[in-house]
Amino acid sequence: MEEASNTLRPFSINTTGADMTLELLASKMESGDIEIPDFQRSHVWQMPKASRLIESFLLGLPVPQIFLYQDPETQKLLVVDGQQRLLAIRYFIKGIYKGREFRLTGVNETWNDRTFDDLSESDQRRFKNITLRATIFQQVDPQDNQSVLEVFERLNTGGMALSPQEVRNAVIAGDFNQLAKDLNVNTQWKLLINKKSDDERQRDVEMIVRILSLLENYRQYKKPMNVFLNNSLIKNKKMSDTEKRQLADIFNKTIDIIVQSIGGMAFRPQSTVVLSIAESVFIGIATNNQKNSLTTDINTAYRSLLKDPGFIDATKQHTTDVDNVQKRISIAINTFEI
Helix, strand or coil: CCCCCCCCCCCEEEEEEEEEEHHHHHHHHHHCCEECCCCCCCCCCCHHHHHHHHHHHHHCCCCCCEEEEECCCCCCEEEEECHHHHHHHHHHHHCEECCEECCCCCCCCCCCCCCCCCCCHHHHHHHHHCEEEEEEEEEEECCCCHHHHHHHHHCCCCCCCCCHHHHHHHHCCHHHHHHHHHHCCCHHHHHHCCCCCCCCCCHHHHHHHHHHHHHHHHHHCCCCHHHHHHHHHHHCCCCCHHHHHHHHHHHHHHHHHHHHHCCCCCCCCECECCHHHHHHHHHHHHHHHHCCCECCCHHHHHHHHHHCHHHHHHHHCCCCCHHHHHHHHHHHHHHCEC
């Protein structure tokens, strides 16, 4: 488990409350003014649960508020908490739910088995005019995105909290982040990390971000790892097409070399993927391949690396300590060198 930062600075956030009608919320989602960030999480509510929410509105029962983050560049409102509620509202008004007609189910007989269009005109009008409280916030200070990341992580009041990579998708995004998601489709990479499909919490994408960030800058690494990765994504938010092609080429070539020379178990010598070993092996091979100094007997070097006492020590405990990160990567680079 990664160590959490204990050196957070106080931050300033502007927060406003807005009571928006359900019709306005649905309209803003349709137009893109309110956006579901790229969390790679599907709309998980089933029809009965969505129907109960709609019934709560029609009965005049209180519904928990939603949280929206106002992006300073686009001015769009990104949904931090309330995705399921907002989608249920939008789909009910549209009349379609996950490709099916949205008929209320398991609710008061007054509305059971009815679509929005089946409601009386007065109920339609009343539903559209019901308000839902939204808390809208925007970072003021410090201007480094880290405090906004903290807000995203801590304001997940409904359901499962976002993973660090899901938070990065929402707040930082950018070219490097998108490149990592694009590279994640590599079938050889999936073999190495023992994944047949994409990880729902984006841990596979985070592994790529971490490996490529350390490849570029492991000598300047500082704890905590999450902040290091955040800063790497911020630094590389804008990349030229040439930079993206070069990094993709390094990644894909290195993955091919590893699978062909060591095999699909290279990152999981004892059945489970060990991230500290994976990043070291990748960086050791990639660095030497770029310098044309890669040993021709990669498999033997790999076996030797796994027996190195210093390497073993640096991959087993306190794996995100600065000394251990730099030590194991340096050992790997030296081991795979001619």
